[in-house]
Amino acid sequence: MMKSLAIVGFGISFFSFGGETPAKMSQTDYVSMWSNVAVEHMLTYRIPASITLAQGLLESGNGNSPLATEANNHFGIKCSDWTGEKIYFDDDAKGECFRKYPTATESYNDHSLFLTKKPRYAALFQFPVDDYKSWAKGLKKAGYATHPExxxxxxxxxxxxxxYEYDDKTAPQNNGTELLANNAKETSKTKTKETNVNKSASSMKIDESCLKYQNHILKENKNDVKFIIARKGDTYYKIAKEYELAMWQMYKYNDFVDKKDLLEPGDIVYIEPKRNRARSKGATFVATKDITLIEISQAEGIKLKKLVKMNGYTSEKVTVQKGQKILLR
Incomplete structure (x- = not known):
């Protein structure tokens, strides 16, 4: 059980490994890489995305600490009740055991389960999902870390x-009571199973087809760039897993912009790089309504930076007026 700050990840100034502590990832880079996962976990587990990101930053030294790079452990969680791989570092005591994960994504998953399943963190879920101050103080009070600050x-x-802006992304309305209640009843699973056996088969029948994940239909635009159309509940993270892509690829291919972590039904999502220009000579785009340059970039499959340069703009955050012509080549 983690009872210290896991100095391994508390900013690289608190832990030295072989005398080397070069920061390879900035705080901004780290947030860009993991914000969509934090938001997805907020919607699933009702843990504020801001808290998840702040803990990840603090505990992993922006993803650069030895624990993060060698064990994919971004939250400094120790080996209590752990049957997976382990790694040992000096923390409150010498040679303490920490959990080791195959990927950093597994570390994020385990962090959410760790908070939702441990009874000592139950009180946190009484706080609103956008009350990050109460969550931060509650984590300290519950003993997540011993550092006084x-x-x-x-x-x-x-x-x-x-x-805190990530906490505004469609925060769940329920208070998390059901989730906590279910986790608290884990010790009585046997009794529950015995009760379920007595239920009639008809009352327990489930349409398994609705439980299967349906792959997206792969499309190709006129510039021969492959893309899919987002469905309700889609995130870049889910699509990245489906097509075995890294998050940086999703961000790069889609010219990731602020406040676009969660996708909306109908959004175009590219799974390969957009083109530098249109295939047809003299190709243009005529706006039929006020539209942003990023929307044109997604619609035409042309890189945002190239559109900016071709049309003499100085910023990517441009709104094209109705009737205006945009060069695509």
Missing amino acids: YAEKLIDLIERLKL
């Missing part, structure tokens, strides 16, 4: 990097 450091990260 742990809560203050989380709050500072959240406010300085404006991580």
